Amino acid sequence: MTQSTSGSFWGRVTEKTEYFWNTDIYFALMLAVTAVSMLTQNVIPSTVALAVLCAWMLVFCRDILAAALPFLLIFLLSTLQYEDLSVFLPCAPLAALVIGGLIVHLVRWKKPAVAGHSIRGLLAVSVATLLGGVGFIPASQYFSPLSIYYTLGLGLGLLAVYLLLRAELELPRSYDLLCRLMQLLYTIGLAMVLAVGSYYLHHWAEFSQCWELPGISYRNFAATILVSTLPAVFYMVGQSRRHLFTVLLWCAAMFFSGSRSALLFGAVMVLLGFVYLVKRNYLPLWSFFVIVASVTVIMALFGSQIYDMFFGARGDPDHFISPTEERWLLLDRGFADFFNHPLLGIGLGNQKNIDLFAGVPGSMVFYHNAVLQVMGSMGIVGVAAYTLLLGDRLRLLLHDREACYMAGMYYLGMLMVSMTNPGLFCPLPNAALTVLVFTVLEKCVDGPAAALHRRK
Numbered sequence: 398m399t400q401s402t403s404g405s406f407w408g409r410v411t412e413k414t415e416y417f418w419n420t421d422i423y424f425a426l427m428l429a430v431t432a433v434s435m436l437t438q439n440v441i442p443s444t445v446a447l448a449v450l451c452a453w454m455l456v457f458c459r460d461i462l463a464a465a466l467p468f469l470l471i472f473l474l475s476t477l478q479y480e481d482l483s484v485f486l487p488c489a490p491l492a493a494l495v496i497g498g499l500i501v502h503l504v505r506w507k508k509p510a511v512a513g514h515s516i517r518g519l520l521a522v523s524v525a526t527l528l529g530g531v532g533f534i535p536a537s538q539y540f541s542p543l544s545i546y547y548t549l550g551l552g553l554g555l556l557a558v559y560l561l562l563r564a565e566l567e568l569p570r571s572y573d574l575l576c577r578l579m580q581l582l583y584t585i586g587l588a589m590v591l592a593v594g595s596y597y598l599h600h601w602a603e604f605s606q607c608w609e610l611p612g613i614s615y616r617n618f619a620a621t622i623l624v625s626t627l628p629a630v631f632y633m634v635g636q637s638r639r640h641l642f643t644v645l646l647w648c649a650a651m652f653f654s655g656s657r658s659a660l661l662f663g664a665v666m667v668l669l670g671f672v673y674l675v676k677r678n679y680l681p682l683w684s685f686f687v688i689v690a691s692v693t694v695i696m697a698l699f700g701s702q703i704y705d706m707f708f709g710a711r712g713d714p715d716h717f718i719s720p721t722e723e724r725w726l727l728l729d730r731g732f733a734d735f736f737n738h739p740l741l742g743i744g745l746g747n748q749k750n751i752d753l754f755a756g757v758p759g760s761m762v763f764y765h766n767a768v769l770q771v772m773g774s775m776g777i778v779g780v781a782a783y784t785l786l787l788g789d790r791l792r793l794l795l796h797d798r799e800a801c802y803m804a805g806m807y808y809l810g811m812l813m814v815s816m817t818n819p820g821l822f823c824p825l826p827n828a829a830l831t832v833l834v835f836t837v838l839e840k841c842v843d844g845p846a847a848a849l850h851r852r853k
Contacts, residue, residue: 530744544746
């Protein structure tokens with residue numbers, strides 16, 4: 398590995414940058430930079446700052462995980478302009494800065510390519526995404542920029558992310574890898590809590606007039622991030638009980654997001670989180686029953702008001718999921734697409750079902766169900782590929798380690814949300830973040846990976 402001498406300019410800057418990466422100030426600064434745009438409702442300042450920080454960490458830090466957080470936080474800023482992502486176009490040239498930083502990083506700190514057990518499933522999924530819809534999807538749709546983004550982003554792109562991270566994680570490090578991953582997830586979750594809070598800060602007048610939760614456009618994205626990052630909150634509680642307060646913050650953000658997925662699956666994750674704390678003796682057993690009793694009393698006293706606040710503005714408060722919702726029609730359409738095109742499906746970029754779901758600009762036509770997304774978009778080939786990927790991940794999770802429990806909770810949360818929302822079929826940040834979690838887990842469980850090739 399190439400290293401700068403301590404007396405050189407690059408060496409001194411690298412030393413200071415890596416010291417910064419190994420302090421709590423790093424995470425506080427990343428969150429503070431994100432907060433600037435959240436509170437001002439202007440995406441430009443934080444996007445520019447996060448891109449610069451990402452490039453800086455790539456150039457002056459050996460550990461690529463230092464660049465992962467600012468890169469992922471950029472995508473959380475999309476909550477501010479969820480229905481008009483074109484406002485980010487002036488920031489597009491910043492991509493060259495990040496890509497340039499990555500090139501410098503790879504050249505400066507050369508590492509042999511390595512791979513662990515996860516590569517099989519990711520290779521299979523890469524083939525399935527490329528073959529999905531072949532023979533049925535029109536060429537104009539298959540080769541459209543949107544289709545290419547999802548086809549490559551969910552296949553070869555994730556494979557590249559895995560290979561990059563797996564090689565990087567072979568580096569010796571002075572910190573606990575699981576703890577650093579949980580800090581990263583915790584910061585991402587806090588950013589989404591801040592996004593929900595800032596929405597009400599800027600729409601308090603409308604909310605206070607009727608006390609009914611508004612239809613936040615990014616509530617499904619918020620649900621995905623909040624539910625999947627909850628394990629990191631409980632991990633932090635295990636480190637210090639003062640983080641119990643942030644459990645309340647997550648719960649409040651999930652409720653006020655207005656997402657039914659967050660309400661339902663978030664409750665499951667909170668329950669599992671407290672089971673984890675009791676099992677690890679971070680909290681006494683009696684505290685679990687006190688919490689359950691307190692929630693029961695609150696629901697008995699204020700359940701009706703809470704229900705009216707959550708469902709009052711939906712137009713059909715009598716149903717948790719209205720029988721007239723387009724989600725039911727999308728499920729039917731998904732089965733029909735699979736049975737009509739069983740081998741390869743209709744393709745990820747197919748616009749056939751746009752009459753049922755148009756989405757926001759820049760999103761594909763989702764079925765809003767991960768199983769049907771695979772069946773309808775990629776057919777039997779896709780089912781086989783994702784079954785292999787799931788099997789590889791489950792085998793990793795079966796090891797008796799704390800990292801397996803934490804990653805398992807994360808994955809369960811992501812999978813549950815993906816049953817009702819796009820979830821794992823959003824390449825950035827959801828799918829890439831999941832690859833990051835399992836790459837870290839693989840390193841924690843398997844240790845050194847086999848080299849694909851070695852430098853002479």
